Amino acid sequence: MEKKFFHHALTIREDICTGCSLCMRVCPTEALRIKDGKAHLIEDQCVDCGECFRQCPVHAIIIEQDDFSRIFDYKYRVALVPAVLHGQFKHEVSIAEISAVLKSLGFTWVYEVEHGAEAIKPAIEELMKVRTLPRPLISAYCPAVVRLIQVKYPALIRNFATIKAPLELAAFYCRRVLRDNGAHNAEIGVFYVTPCAAKIAAVKSPVGEETTPITGVINMDFIFNKISRTLRNKGEFGAAGDHPFTLSPSTLVWSLTNGEAANVEGRTMAIDGMNNVMEFLDKLENDEITGIDYLELRACDEGCAGGVLLSANRFLVAERLRNKARNIKPAKSKKGDNDMPGIVEYHDYLKGKVRISEEIKPRSMYRFSVDRDKAMKMMKRSRRLMCFLPGTDCGACGAPSCQSLVEDVVRRRANISDCIFVRQLMIEHGKLHPDTSHSIMRKIWGESNFEKNCNKKGAENESN
Amino acid sequence: MSFEYKVEGGDFTHAGYASSQVKKMLKQLDVDNSIIKRVVVCLYEAEVNIVAHAYSGIIYVTLDTDNINLKLVDKGPGIPDIPLAMQKGFSTASPEVREMGFGAGMGLPNIKENADKFNITSEVAIGTTLDITILLNNLAG
Numbered sequence: 001m002e003k004k005f006f007h008h009a010l011t012i013r014e015d016i017c018t019g020c021s022l023c024m025r026v027c028p029t030e031a032l033r034i035k036d037g038k039a040h041l042i043e044d045q046c047v048d049c050g051e052c053f054r055q056c057p058v059h060a061i062i063i064e065q066d067d068f069s070r071i072f073d074y075k076y077r078v079a080l081v082p083a084v085l086h087g088q089f090k091h092e093v094s095i096a097e098i099s100a101v102l103k104s105l106g107f108t109w110v111y112e113v114e115h116g117a118e119a120i121k122p123a124i125e126e127l128m129k130v131r132t133l134p135r136p137l138i139s140a141y142c143p144a145v146v147r148l149i150q151v152k153y154p155a156l157i158r159n160f161a162t163i164k165a166p167l168e169l170a171a172f173y174c175r176r177v178l179r180d181n182g183a184h185n186a187e188i189g190v191f192y193v194t195p196c197a198a199k200i201a202a203v204k205s206p207v208g209e210e211t212t213p214i215t216g217v218i219n220m221d222f223i224f225n226k227i228s229r230t231l232r233n234k235g236e237f238g239a240a241g242d243h244p245f246t247l248s249p250s251t252l253v254w255s256l257t258n259g260e261a262a263n264v265e266g267r268t269m270a271i272d273g274m275n276n277v278m279e280f281l282d283k284l285e286n287d288e289i290t291g292i293d294y295l296e297l298r299a300c301d302e303g304c305a306g307g308v309l310l311s312a313n314r315f316l317v318a319e320r321l322r323n324k325a326r327n328i329k330p331a332k333s334k335k336g337d338n339d340m341p342g343i344v345e346y347h348d349y350l351k352g353k354v355r356i357s358e359e360i361k362p363r364s365m366y367r368f369s370v371d372r373d374k375a376m377k378m379m380k381r382s383r384r385l386m387c388f389l390p391g392t393d394c395g396a397c398g399a400p401s402c403q404s405l406v407e408d409v410v411r412r413r414a415n416i417s418d419c420i421f422v423r424q425l426m427i428e429h430g431k432l433h434p435d436t437s438h439s440i441m442r443k444i445w446g447e448s449n450f451e452k453n454c455n456k457k458g459a460e461n462e463s464n
Numbered sequence: 465m466s467f468e469y470k471v472e473g474g475d476f477t478h479a480g481y482a483s484s485q486v487k488k489m490l491k492q493l494d495v496d497n498s499i500i501k502r503v504v505v506c507l508y509e510a511e512v513n514i515v516a517h518a519y520s521g522i523i524y525v526t527l528d529t530d531n532i533n534l535k536l537v538d539k540g541p542g543i544p545d546i547p548l549a550m551q552k553g554f555s556t557a558s559p560e561v562r563e564m565g566f567g568a569g570m571g572l573p574n575i576k577e578n579a580d581k582f583n584i585t586s587e588v589a590i591g592t593t594l595d596i597t598i599l600l601n602n603l604a605g
């Protein structure tokens with residue numbers, strides 16, 4: 001067994017999964033298979049983009065989060081909130097109101113993640129001056145993209161701008177400023193309200209980092225529901241309280257597409273959406289695309305406004321944030337929230353924290369074996385097997401494509417007789433009994449899919 | 465193992481297919497990234513040469529554990545003066561082709577630089593054949 005590469009935030013609940021295979025068909029890294037009527041994850045191939053979570057019609061894919069009551073293990077309870085949370089609410093709802101709700105839930109300090117971008121801007125600028133670095137520099141902001149490059153485009157790892165995301169820097173700042181005001185590190189809990197699964201995975205097993213300043217994660221949909229409910233019953237909630245808003249216009253939109261690239265000198269590009277990103281990286285890897293200085297890549301359309309844990313429409317979220325950014329008035333004082341010194345006053349401290357300290361390592365998903373002879377044999381075999389498959393990518397074998405089935409076969413994860421076309425041929429040649437063929441089908445798709453069920457979606461008596 | 469990819473002259477839209485296929489195979493064989501890059505650069509440049517200059521062509525890829533050989537045979541105008549074509553910056557590409565970002569005259573010299581073995585033969589009005597070999601274990605290259 002190979003060592004597990006990544007911690008994943010995505011879990012498939014077998015009790016709910018109907019094995020409909022929709023997730024398998026949308027997974028951009030072909031990391032899902034159907035066995036015994038349930039979806040299964042090939043962990044080394046999953047990059048936590050959350051596409052499966054988005055598509056699952058029965059909500060069988062869940063995103064793990066920390067138990068909310070864990071925040072009360074700490075005296076100082078910081079909620080690190082990305083701006084896209086605010087963008088989900090109508091303009092009439094002020095940031096102060098949202099922050100007040102979070103405080104009523106038990107947080108002692110609500111701080112916007114994007115403040116961390118203040119420390120990142122000069123770091124990118126500095127990195128861009130280093131002429132010896134490869135071009136384009138690729139942003140390491142989106143953890144799904146970092147993982148995608150690790151598994152699929154290992155040659156481009158050297159292009160990463162080794163700079164942390166705003167989240168980590170905001171967390172370092174919060175801890176430091178609380179410590180400077182008398183708190184002990186052990187008394188501080190920093191909780192991130194996450195818009196996606198990839199960020200959770202990155203917090204739980206950071207790539208290129210040993211420790212993280214973040215204590216736990218709370219899913220944004222959970223917080224969104226809490227806030228929506230409170231705002232609906234506003235009468236009892238009372239005054240919103242005060243929340244000084246200190247984000248600059250450019251940092252407020254940092255998580256949106258081009259939010260980052262727009263701040264970088266030279267020829268920059270911003271690309272969003274997994275398939276767009278993959279298409280571009282493929283060409284970049286071939287040297288078909290040259291002359292770009294900085295590349296911002298985001299797994300979700302519209303950047304984090306399209307995060308899988310957002311409840312509102314991504315285009316509205318992006319529009320609201322852009323409008324808010326246009327209307328920001330310059331801050332009167334440099335004081336931060338809670339009257340603490342602002343993040344810019346910790347510039348020197350954060351400068352020492354801004355770079356990713358460890359090497360980002362390749363995790364090729366294509367590699368058959370490190371032994372060249374063995375890899376060659378496997379490749380030959382997979383290509384020979386491919387001769388017998390129809391190339392229709394019907395998915396009846398429980399793999400997303402004929403190609404992925406033959407690769408699974410040589411990796412000993414599947415059998416060639418999983419293919420329904422191959423089985424048909426075997427039956428015709430008297431090599432397989434029809435009963436065996438049926439039992440293989442049942443093994444892949446599960447017994448229940450062969451039973452009449454009028455409650456299923458679209459059936460006579462649909463009911464969930 | 466051997467593979468064949470047909471290339472259509474003038475079809476820039478589909479240029480790069482062979483490179484992507486070969487790239488995946490080399491990744492499956494766990495070939496070093498820097499070597500994959502050299503193979504892909506050679507293949508892509510050579511493929512685009514056929515698209516830009518020839519009427520049609522075939523890419524023959526032969527792969528074993530130690531080497532990859534790329535033979536690109538095209539039907540086309542051929543190259544009258546090979547030493548001139550091998551000079552950096554020399555190009556006969558049409559303005560239309562240059563407009564698309566191709567035809568900077570770096571193709572052939574670039575291929576030669578990235579190949580471990582390189583051979584070019586050409587017959588005017590018949591076509592050009594490139595023979596490129598890259599060692600899959602030669603990290604020094």
